[in-house]
Amino acid sequence: MKRNHFYLATVPLLAMTLLAGCYHRDDDRVSYEVRVTNLTEAQPLSPLAVILHRDGYAIWQVGSAASDGLERLAEGGNPDALLLEASANPAVITTVADSTAILPGTSSSVTLMSHAKGNLALSLATMLVNTNDGFTGIKAEILDGLARQQSRSITVRAYDAGTEANSESVATVPGPAAGGEGYNTVRDDRDSVGGHPGVISSDDGLSGSALNASHRFDSPVALVTITRLE
Amino acid sequence: MQRIIYSLIAAGSLAAMPVMAQDLDITITNLTHGTYFTPLLISAHPGGNHLFQPGVAATTSLQAMAEGGDISGLVADTTVLGADNAENPATGLLAPGASTSFTMMTSSGNDHLSITAMLLPTNDGFVGLDEMKIPVVAGTYRYTLNGYDAGTEANNEIVNGGGTPGVAGVPGDPGGAAGTGGTSVTTTEANTVVHIHRGVLGDTDPTGGASDLDSRVHRWLNPVAELVITVN
Numbered sequence A: 001m002k003r004n005h006f007y008l009a010t011v012p013l014l015a016m017t018l019l020a021g022c023y024h025r026d027d028d029r030v031s032y033e034v035r036v037t038n039l040t041e042a043q044p045l046s047p048l049a050v051i052l053h054r055d056g057y058a059i060w061q062v063g064s065a066a067s068d069g070l071e072r073l074a075e076g077g078n079p080d081a082l083l084l085e086a087s088a089n090p091a092v093i094t095t096v097a098d099s100t101a102i103l104p105g106t107s108s109s110v111t112l113m114s115h116a117k118g119n120l121a122l123s124l125a126t127m128l129v130n131t132n133d134g135f136t137g138i139k140a141e142i143l144d145g146l147a148r149q150q151s152r153s154i155t156v157r158a159y160d161a162g163t164e165a166n167s168e169s170v171a172t173v174p175g176p177a178a179g180g181e182g183y184n185t186v187r188d189d190r191d192s193v194g195g196h197p198g199v200i201s202s203d204d205g206l207s208g209s210a211l212n213a214s215h216r217f218d219s220p221v222a223l224v225t226i227t228r229l230e
Numbered sequence B: 001m002q003r004i005i006y007s008l009i010a011a012g013s014l015a016a017m018p019v020m021a022q023d024l025d026i027t028i029t030n031l032t033h034g035t036y037f038t039p040l041l042i043s044a045h046p047g048g049n050h051l052f053q054p055g056v057a058a059t060t061s062l063q064a065m066a067e068g069g070d071i072s073g074l075v076a077d078t079t080v081l082g083a084d085n086a087e088n089p090a091t092g093l094l095a096p097g098a099s100t101s102f103t104m105m106t107s108s109g110n111d112h113l114s115i116t117a118m119l120l121p122t123n124d125g126f127v128g129l130d131e132m133k134i135p136v137v138a139g140t141y142r143y144t145l146n147g148y149d150a151g152t153e154a155n156n157e158i159v160n161g162g163g164t165p166g167v168a169g170v171p172g173d174p175g176g177a178a179g180t181g182g183t184s185v186t187t188t189e190a191n192t193v194v195h196i197h198r199g200v201l202g203d204t205d206p207t208g209g210a211s212d213l214d215s216r217v218h219r220w221l222n223p224v225a226e227l228v229i230t231v232n
Helices: A002-028 A068-076 A080-087 B002-015 B060-068 B072-080
Strands: A030-038 A049-053 A092-097 A107-114 A121-127 A134-142 A151-156 A158-160 A222-228 B022-030 B041-045 B084-087 B099-106 B112-120 B125-133 B139-149 B225-231
Touching (some): A068 A080, A068 A134, A080 A092, A134 A222, B041 B072, B041 B099, B060 B112
Antiparallel strands (some): A030 A222, A049 A092, A049 A121, A151 A222, B022 B099, B041 B084, B112 B125, B125 B139
16 A cells, blocks of 8 residues: 555656756757868778866977876877766866777768756867877867857867877877787877877888878868767 | 747848948959969859859869860850859960959849869869858958869879860869879779868879879969958
8 A cells, every 4th residue: 555655746846857857958958060071082080079068177288298198099099098088077077988980081070968058068089090190170169159050060070199209100190001009108299289290101211111092181181070969 | 039039040141141242353363383273263152052062073064174274064054043254264274383363243132153164284173262251341351272183093193185075184284384194093983072182192204103183383382362352
């Protein structure tokens, strides 16, 4: 009897909770689809690291040393450490790692959701895997101007993490062109983030380069399309 | 809630209503060091249409333009859309550093602009603008355009007159700086959809090497063109 009462009392409560949930979703939630298209000839992009945040988070700073997480992404294509660092920052609302690499000419997307509205920005990073420590991404793109179902497309250039010399050697480039080592702790380049100078390749006379002319690239290297879903 | 959604849709379709006819002054400048533009096509057309799209396979019309500079297919495709086109405003090649200026009257609804021209000498490189909303407020607007690769031909960099779609090779070098006897840079194209051109390799051997192009003359970095639109 008691048990039955409890059950009956629970049903409307559950229903109310569900309704409240619906109401909450419609009015207080924003979500964004972030799609990245690889515009290079032969530079697969590593799984995306995407961060939704407010003022106070900098995924990188040109002229300053890369964080350990960015170094791990830019040298080895692993987004996890960068996203862990981000999650520890109070300005960060949510993070997501994509599950797949993005081959040249293809695209992949992730979705981020937030109950916090206003002053939202998006940052993103992904490695050009046939490089030593090249990456691309966006830094703190302001999202507040986007209405529901509206999209914004941004083309992005390549950056150099500055954490590994650009030898292009078979031992140090982790992508399919070489199959070399990804991340290591040594920082044997200028140790600050900057624009990527591009790759040279063996076809252009860099002895010891595992790359050929197909791995060369010019800006932009990717198209990022942000769509506000709700 | 339904009502809100419907009214949003209505607002959206209002926003998409064709704008008034426009009177535009346009100037396009070739910013490259030694690369010519073949006849330009500037098309004002309804939104949602494209001469090309990054990440999408080239149409046969785009391929003909990118491999041989032939814009007739793209002209036909856009004519079907009721587009307002400026065809070949430079009356032939637009040399490195040169500009072409012209006027376009666009009809109501043709509120997006697309541009293409082949980059010569390349295998299937082109300068492009994909479906950009034309500004409506009177004033002068400045843009830069990038070099794309149609993804339809391997970039062998062999100058052999091959400009017909499907025929490998570079049609020619208008500047006369190309060499001969190249052994071919590559026989494959890894990315077979439209993408950003990686640039040409070239070499410094006029009678041999991998490429017939001269790396000191024919390389470029994006952007490859400047577009200035004055909305009158």
